[in-house]
Amino acid sequence: MSKAALSSLFHLSAPAAFAGALAFSAALTPSLVPRSGMLQGGLAGLAFAAAYLLVVLLLLIWQTLGLPVPRGRGAERAGASLKALGAVVMVAALAQASAWQNEIRLLMELEPVETVRPLTIALTAAVLAFVLIWLGRLFRLAVGVIERRLSRHLPPRLAFVTGLIGAVFVFNLLGNDVLLSRIYTALDKSYALIDRALPEDQPPPLDGLRSGGPGSLLSWGDLGAEGRNRVADPLDAATIAEITGAPALEPLRLYVGLGSASTPEERADLALREAIRIGAFERRRLVLATPTGTGWVDPAAMVPLEVVTGGDVATVSVQYSYLPSWLSLLTVQSYGVQTAQATFSAFHRYWQSLPEDSRPEFWLFGLSLGALHSDLSADLYDVIAAPYTGAFRAGPPFAGQSWQHLTADRAPESPAWRPLYGDGRVVRFINQTSGSTPPPAAPDWGPVRILYLQYPSDGITFFSPNLLWRRPAWLSGPAPHDVSPNLRWLPLVTFFQVGFDLLTATTTPAGYGHVYAARDYLYGWQSLLNDPPLSTEAMARLNALFRARNL
Incomplete structure (x- = not known):
């Protein structure tokens, strides 16, 4: 692979990468449930990718509307500075990650951990973010293919909007009807076997x-x-x-x-x-x-x-x-x-x-x-x-x-x-x-x-889709005894944090989370x-x- 191709493979938009770095760092702050290093990495990588792709989409819309975009060496230097600042923010957050996790662990009467494995978090986040960002690029490619075919017959902006809708349809079809349906079928078969299994050491009652x-x-x-x-x-x-x-x-x-x-x-x-x-x-x-x-x-x-x-x-x-x-x-x-x-x-x-x-x-x-x-x-x-x-x-x-x-x-x-x-x-x-x-x-x-x-620490009860854009009422006033006072609402990030808490709510000790x-x-x-x-x-x-x- 040539140097130019390799550079293109890992190229990141500076404003989007900086937004992703902020989201990555915020995702490591306390939420409702303590997490392992790999889960923390998955959450941080998802937050990075979501913020990155959101900003890329906004920039794409900006360019499609024909609005001015900074160019030249000055813009390149500003972009490099933004990426460097984002890297510093992420390193600082990784250094603080263990202390943030221990806040939650102590509230739930768990032993503190010496480290939540920052390297594990970083590697897991990098792999997941890379995959999701490239899925986003494939989505953009699909939008472009449809847009170019329609641009011969439609005005440019209408062709773009139609391409965007068409790509959403295609990805939804592949995701739901192909991938998710097969995952569901496999899970259904597995749980059905577990439900029907009749252990020899559990005879009928007398x-x-x-x-x-x-x-x-x-x-x-x-x-x-x-x-x-x-x-x-x-x-x-x-x-x-x-x-x-x-x-x-x-x-x-x-x-x-x-x-x-x-x-x-x-x-x-x-x-x-x-x-x-x-x-x-x-x-x-x-x-x-x-x-x-x-x-x-x-x-x-x-x-x-x-x-x-x-x-x-x-x-x-x-x-x-x-x-x-x-x-x-x-x-x-x-x-x-x-x-x-x-x-x-x-x-x-x-x-x-x-x-x-x-x-x-x-x-x-x-x-x-x-x-x-x-x-x-x-x-x-x-x-x-x-x-x-x-x-x-x-x-x-x-x-x-x-x-x-x-x-x-x-x-x-x-x-x-x-x-x-x-x-x-x-x-x-x-x-x-x-x-x-x-x-x-x-x-x-x-x-x-x-x-x-x-x-109060039960994500199954206190999750809400509104967390994407609205501060929840349960974060108002003094924090309850099992929730970190450092839990703060942030758009997008808190949605993913509490979403992960929802999925892992039964991993807590009895008396916390969903146990x-x-x-x-x-x-x-x-x-x-x-x-x-x-x-x-x-x-x-x-x-x-x-x-x-x-x-």
């Missing part, structure tokens, strides 16, 4: 009251991996009684897998018939626990519920997917909503037909995507005559319209990461600090109780159920169980 056991309407093999884990949870009546010091019942756990029936309506009907068979409506509490995308029901939420109720509870879950929640949200969200709605409708209709003085309390629960689907499962106008008792929603995704409305209409003096809504009779928000520093006193709960558990701790679920259930508190001795035994099970 208890007829458990899904897949003797007399059950459900096949053990059809429950899916997460369904079998849920049903086989080792917490039993004897263990609950040992913790609480009082007699306990065997908690009822009903789970219907994707393989149990063909449609959401059929699975909901099967769940209802199984619930009637095992006596779920004879328990004091009935909980529809909507799973996450993989079908997982968080044991950190279910264990404290079953303990504080003395086992006098039945939980019902119906699977709608085996994909991770972020992938389910992109591909099968409507199917998850249909499943949640069909399940709620079937159970509420039967529950409403029972004598009011003898039917159980009717609760909804969901974590993450399960919280979103649980929220969408019940239409106000369908339940207003016989409302369910309440709902517990943990880690609500940013896309939830109810959550968005409640946060936007919060009391002005309350922060967006812990809103106060109305007088607190219907909706309340809690986080990790609620057990030790409760919010201002509120009246007793009303007839319907809705509780949100959310951590909700059993102690916080316990506080939430106790607040909702209004049962007598556990004794000091019982709490000590329960906390020991949490530690033993890493909840």
Whole structure:
């Protein structure tokens, strides 16, 4: 390769490179979740490329409009100075990267690191930025090819705009219909195999009251991996009684897998018939626990519920997917909503037909995507005559319209990461600090109780497309205890930072990010159920169980 060709390969526009350097450096500043060197490099490289390509696009539009462009030796010297200044800024940011990461790690009670491997960050960022910038150049090439063909028949500016639209169409077609569809197919096959795998060390239960056991309407093999884990949870009546010091019942756990029936309506009907068979409506509490995308029901939420109720509870879950929640949200969200709605409708209709003085309390629960689907499962106008008792929603995704409305209409003096809504009779928000520093006193709960558990460091809750151009409300006022005070909003950069936090939100210790701790679920259930508190001795035994099970 000639020297000129090599120079052309790595040539960078000076203004765009300087903008990329600023974005690279800003991406290394604290966000919500600590990251490894390679992830930091990926984020920094993405930020560099995005800023670079944005400026190149603006310069291209500037030139197309025929506006003046600096040229000559003076412009070359200014460009070289800009590139040198950008390099200095990036080196300074790399030198500070470990300290910025340790700010977050210390907030999350993690050991500080001596280094986040600046060389790893730089190399990863360089490779990713190079690939993305060259994809951008291919896009520009496609625009030029289409523009030249059309310029014979159209005015220059119209030919350019049409070329731009045509290139977007071509790249979107290749990206979605070729690349992404194949990636999705591969992921779908992998997760389907995991869901269907039936380990030899997990035989069907011998208890007829458990899904897949003797007399059950459900096949053990059809429950899916997460369904079998849920049903086989080792917490039993004897263990609950040992913790609480009082007699306990065997908690009822009903789970219907994707393989149990063909449609959401059929699975909901099967769940209802199984619930009637095992006596779920004879328990004091009935909980529809909507799973996450993989079908997982968080044991950190279910264990404290079953303990504080003395086992006098039945939980019902119906699977709608085996994909991770972020992938389910992109591909099968409507199917998850249909499943949640069909399940709620079937159970509420039967529950409403029972004598009011003898039917159980009717609760909804969901974590993450399960919280979103649980929220969408019940239409106000369908339940207003016989409302369910309440709902517990943990880690609500940013896309939830109810959550968005409640946060936007919060009391002005309350922060967006812990809103106060109305007088607190219907909706309340809690986080990790609620057990030790409760919010201002509120009246007793009303007839319907809705509780949100959310951590300020949870990117799944606090991400938003608006971060591209707007400072979020949750960055106003003093920083919460698990968020670095040095987190600052910057256009474009913060969008990518919190976007990465969204994807890695489950890599944190319990009690931070999107990993909700059993102690916080316990506080939430106790607040909702209004049962007598556990004794000091019982709490000590329960906390020991949490530690033993890493909840």
